[in-house]
């Protein structure tokens with residue numbers, strides 16, 4: 001899968017929930033604040049199953065109740081459509097997992 005242009009990345013981010021582009025890292029990232037540690041681990045597990053299903057994987061940082069997903073395509077050395085697609089799946093799982101505001 002090919003690297004996306006800056007324009008495509010910006011467009012893609014506009015359709016996502018809470019992702020920002022870390023240009024230096026060549027990745028997009030989103031932090032999700034969960035109500036407690038176990039809910040965060042459950043979210044990570046749900047994301048892990050989707051990642052296996054689509055054979056595309058986020059880098060995940062777990063700090064107590066803050067879960068940060070970094071999405072890049074390692075094989076391509078930057079952001080591809082697979083990253084935007086997985087980010088959208090992560091958004092859906094986070095929306096399901098988070099208590100309604």
Ligand SMILES: C[C@H](O)[C@H](O)[C@H]1CNC2=NC(N)=NC(=O)C2=N1
Nearest residue numbers: 055056057058072073074075076
């Ligand atoms: C063989 C397998 O398809 C590759 O190793 C996949 C698996 N998941 C991956 N995930 C991500 N984020 N980047 C990759 O380059 C990648 N490669």
